[in-house]
Amino acid sequence: MRIGITCYPTYGGSGAVATELGLELARRGHDVHFIAYASPFRLRGVVERVTFHEVAAIDYPLFEQSPHALALAVKQHEVAQRERLDLLHVHYAIPFATTAWLAKQMMANERDLKVVTTLHGTDITLVGQDPSYFTITKFSIERSDRVTAVSQYLREETYRAFGCAGCDVVVIPNFISTADYYPPPEGARRHRLAPADHKILVHVSNFRPVKRVADVIRVFAGVRRVLPATLVMVGDGPERDSAQAEVDRLGLAQDVRFFGKVEDVGEILRGADLFLLPSQSESFGLAALEAMACAVPVVASRVGGLPEVVTEGETGYLAAVGAVDEMIERSVALLRDATVHARMRRAAAQRARAFASDQVVPQYEQVYESVLRD
Numbered sequence: 001m002r003i004g005i006t007c008y009p010t011y012g013g014s015g016a017v018a019t020e021l022g023l024e025l026a027r028r029g030h031d032v033h034f035i036a037y038a039s040p041f042r043l044r045g046v047v048e049r050v051t052f053h054e055v056a057a058i059d060y061p062l063f064e065q066s067p068h069a070l071a072l073a074v075k076q077h078e079v080a081q082r083e084r085l086d087l088l089h090v091h092y093a094i095p096f097a098t099t100a101w102l103a104k105q106m107m108a109n110e111r112d113l114k115v116v117t118t119l120h121g122t123d124i125t126l127v128g129q130d131p132s133y134f135t136i137t138k139f140s141i142e143r144s145d146r147v148t149a150v151s152q153y154l155r156e157e158t159y160r161a162f163g164c165a166g167c168d169v170v171v172i173p174n175f176i177s178t179a180d181y182y183p184p185p186e187g188a189r190r191h192r193l194a195p196a197d198h199k200i201l202v203h204v205s206n207f208r209p210v211k212r213v214a215d216v217i218r219v220f221a222g223v224r225r226v227l228p229a230t231l232v233m234v235g236d237g238p239e240r241d242s243a244q245a246e247v248d249r250l251g252l253a254q255d256v257r258f259f260g261k262v263e264d265v266g267e268i269l270r271g272a273d274l275f276l277l278p279s280q281s282e283s284f285g286l287a288a289l290e291a292m293a294c295a296v297p298v299v300a301s302r303v304g305g306l307p308e309v310v311t312e313g314e315t316g317y318l319a320a321v322g323a324v325d326e327m328i329e330r331s332v333a334l335l336r337d338a339t340v341h342a343r344m345r346r347a348a349a350q351r352a353r354a355f356a357s358d359q360v361v362p363q364y365e366q367v368y369e370s371v372l373r374d
Helices: 013-027 068-083 093-106 132-143 152-162 213-224 240-251 266-271 286-293 324-336 338-355 357-373
Strands: 001-007 031-036 050-056 087-091 114-119 145-148 170-173 199-204 227-236 254-259 274-277 297-302 318-320
Touching: 001 013, 001 068, 001 093, 013 031, 013 050, 013 087, 013 286, 013 357, 031 068, 050 068, 050 324, 087 093, 087 357, 093 114, 093 199, 114 132, 132 152, 132 170, 145 152, 145 357, 152 170, 199 213, 199 266, 199 286, 213 227, 213 240, 213 324, 213 338, 227 266, 240 254, 254 357, 266 286, 274 286, 274 324, 286 338, 318 324, 324 338, 338 357
Parallel strands: 001 031, 001 087, 031 050, 087 114, 114 145, 145 170, 199 227, 199 274, 227 254, 274 297, 297 318
Antiparallel strands: none
């Protein structure tokens, strides 16, 4: 198949999954064309059967803001026509499902270009429900030839918020590459992230308000009061400065490390003892899954799709949003009990294997084959 993929190329779950999907599809013999305003952050080097097409922005004084969506629709149409694409797979409803529909209409007299839309979260729970975008979001979802969602929670939220008459939203979970995310070898030395006697806690995100990074710091502060520990913060975003200010306020600067954006997150996770994800909302929780694949138990919020990933009491613990004291209690108890911790590490790695790329990517191929048969 010849597949066009459009996603946000920046640091974040939807772009990561879309890029890994494209790379895996190429390994499986498909021709993949990424169409975006920048090369996806996980697309590194030259990859056989993978081509990147950049959407150029126009600099014209009349436009206070460049009409990127229209330029994207034109590029999607251009690539689909030149490369004889079978379908466009867009990740995130706004504006990508809309631009794909426009590209499809521009080809209507030539052939039926199929559009598959994958919903990832805030395109449904936040942006799409804003009055400025609600109608076009609903329209674009309903005009897609197939719609998938990354969790059962997000599927139900899509129906609740938009109705989406005639849509059969298929749940295909996010996945991980077992080549990048895997448990540390038996007897392997811990990554040099902290002193030898410290427990290592890790948080990975794009530091948006929904991630509640201040709660990460507060949970760590509670753990640090009773155990020698180091917190590693991976990622960057608008809440990073406030997180660093909270670290300074609590006098934790010597035990908290901010790494910023990291290319090989798996290497850090394999040195961790516990992963913290106290988010306000998570449609799936890809960061938690990546940690589990590296045999790291998770303490997280009981929201959205996280209960579909983290098995309570087996691969980690879930608490109400903002329940910092409970998260501290759970974290300390787990880190103090070597037997329970070892059991959860094994269970986390085993659970994550159900979300390996070789289990999930064929589900997307089945969707493609189904839509092309139509």
